Amino acid sequence: MTTVMPEVPIPKPQVPSATPGPVAGPALLETKDLSLFYGTNRALRNISVQLGQKLVTAFIGPSGCGKSTFLRCFNRMNDLIDNVRTEGSVRIGGQDIYAPEVDVIELRKRVGMVFQKSNPFPKSIYENVAYGLRLQGMRGGSELDARVEASLRQAALWEEVKERLQTSGLGLSGGQQQRLCIARAIAIRPEIILMDEPASALDPIATAKIEDLILELKKDYTIIIVTHNMQQAARISDFTAFFYLGELIEFGPTSRIFTSPTKKQTEDYVTGRFG
């Protein structure tokens, strides 16, 4: 069932934790020959990559190259679509997350997601952040309050909303809403956060705030971010993966990808010749 890698203690995804706490141990993401099909249409081709923990990894590439689809493989959000089929393996912490005994709900508690279009619930700011915690059985009280405050602080939103936690989350500006969604995601202390173009709908100032936030979050979480903004990738990521037409073209440290890429396609993309 679980492959044990000797130097890394592996958390088993299907054991539900009653009181979610910070998970000791690293999370290592790995895919091997991953292909994904929408019906007969092949969206991802034999992607093999290893992503490190407590780092920011950026997925870049032109529109439609499959980077978002690939991102969604890690928390199995692609399962929601009809007619989707995957081949190959995706491992987190050595465990194949597509194995039949894996509980996808538990998986999603450990792999969080922030979406391109911010989607706060039509509830109060407090309740938005508390949602995931309540799902796991945490009742209202001082512990919940403390966790909500901690998450909002970590998302750099606390100062702006501490006076109005009971007001609706929809009343915030676009950038604030996205930070609220980040606070909501980190409240349940996932090990990995997947971000699908989180700042693409925001103005430059809000974008800068999100980028600073990501650099801070890197200390505690492993972050994978999909972005079509190359400067953003260069600014905040440690590693970068370049995708094109469903294939992983090149992967490596960000500085190398942008200054001396080994593949011509990569070079063409980062220098702006296409995409």
Next chain:
Amino acid sequence: MSALAGPSELHRQERPGRAGGPFKEGGSRQFRTGQFDWVSFLGTGATGLATLLILAILAVILGNVLIHGLPYVSWRFISTGTAGDMFDVNKAGILPMIVGTSSRVILMTIFVLPVGVLTAIYLTEYARTTSPLTRVIRGAINNLAGVPSIVFGLFGAGFFVRFIGRELDGAFYRSAATVWGQPALLWASATLAVMTLPVVIVATEESLRAIPQGLREASLALGASKLETILKIVLPQAVPGIMTGAILAISRAAGEVAPILFTGAAYYMADLPRSLHDQFMDLGYHVFILSTQSPNVDKTRPILYATVLVLLLLTFALNIVAIVVRARVRKRMRMLQ
């Protein structure tokens, strides 16, 4: 214009870039059509006329009822029953009819809401759109919406009264008593619930679909199960839309007479219905009786008009409330986008 001006001159004027500009000289006359467009005029006129006619019909009907009925709708009329001669304008009261109509629609709502909402939830959240079963369910719903009301009356009589009622009587009452096996408030309400099921399903589905998918995704990504997502995020958002459906169903059912002819409506009951197996009086049925069976039409006219007015006010008020709620919901949904 020189004497030489002719088609060629005009032609040159239309070319852009000419001194003075092609659009300046000659003004709007250049783009006037040569002939009057009769076809479009008549077409637009005829269809506009059709629209006006329909609105006129509406106005005539409503106006007629209002004029002849309003003088006779008094508080006493609405709040008392009829002691004595039902056809006497001074003594008639329609409280029992109002109670009867209200009881049956409230009971109907209790039956139809759970079934309708759950069906809509299945169709929007769980069913795969391509599956043949889904198509059959939708087909059945569409068909149910088109079944004639008298057929519902037959069904209510044949299934609820005769079959289920009989079985209940057999199970609960030893002696061959007919308690449930006859027209009753319960059966009329059940029949109406079947009739208005499509209304509730469609309204609920509409409100569920209006909820942006992003909310569901956010919830699932936080580790909620599908059911939890539905219960905690989707349904609360859908409540106003569900209410709209309920109100529409009520408004529709309040005016229907054919389904209750054989399932519970009575011409005259001495008391208000006291239990679910009693028969009841009804506004619409009363209109029917007064219209077709009154001994003296002129004498009954005022009561008849007043009853119709009350019935219309009831159904319209419900309709308008439903429309307003629906508009508000749509506005709120757009805010979420």
Next chain:
Amino acid sequence: MGLRRGHRAKPLEWMAEKFIFLVSLSAILMIFLIFIFIGREALPVVFGKMNTALLQKVIPVSQMDKMTELQLCDYLGLTTEQFKSMDHETLKMLMELKVETTKTSSENKDASINTAQWRYLLGPYQWSGYSRPEYIWQPVSEVPKYNIVPLIVGSLKITLVALLFSVPMALGAAIYVSQLARPRVREIGKPLIELLAGIPSVVLGFFALIVMASALQSIFGSQSRLNALCAGLALGFSVIPVVFSIAEDALTSVPRSYVQAALALGASQWKAAWQVVLPAALPGVFAAVALGFGRAIGETMIVLMASGNASLLSWSMFDSTRTITATIAAELGEVVFGSAHYRILFLIGVLVFLVTFLTNLAADLVMHRLKGSIEGKK
């Protein structure tokens, strides 16, 4: 649902989801039940098992023991439950009663005819007292006559009047409101017209009976005050909003780009609507008319109150008419449960149900094809 779920659902959750699924089948269940329960009351007539002849073959009491249970039930008109609850003495008494009460001779020439047979339900017959073969529906009479043709003709006649009146108006208004009117007019006009749908049919019947009938009589001078024209017009009022709503939706769903392309080429609003939008929306318009037809043929209260209810076979608009639906509504309250009359009323109920069912199915298929082709184009 299970395999793709990806997690072992808590049993409560699994049960809840199964429950939701079962409830969603309710619509299908209802249609089935309607078919079954109305059909089963009508079945004996369909299979020719009902015998309404005045003169029946009388079986002498001595033959009683030679008869099977089924034969006895049929002969005595008992259900199996009733039969089982009776003892031999009671049965014998019933047999004797039957001998006494059954007529064996009658002056009426038609007395030996089983009028519940299909031949009499559908075909004309020259009954005694009539000079030629007629289609007659006259259940309350010494020899009950159950010919359903006058009823079918009545329903069709009134539906035709209603459709001829309402469809052009409703379609015209739909075109105007959807394509030609200013948006402000559309905003007010559309809900107002749909308000017409909120008028209960009993109110329309009342209006026809009390107001329209006299008015029409003074205009046309028809012999019957309540006739097919009066009911047909009122029926039209209730059909208008149905046809209007669906047609207007269909017209509005035609992509604006078609209209703009036509306008850019110099077409007037009307021409764009008539030549581009209407043909594109034709399937939806067809469905609207089909559903209007279904609504008209199934309507009960209006025709019950305003059509006169004389079950004569006639194609004239000015004659008092009886429809299938009005017949059921008027007569079901007074029939004996289980009698031929009762069963034939259910039979015509099945008929009207089948007609609306098939009409709805056709409209449904057309709309589905319409949605498919629009989505395909996208």
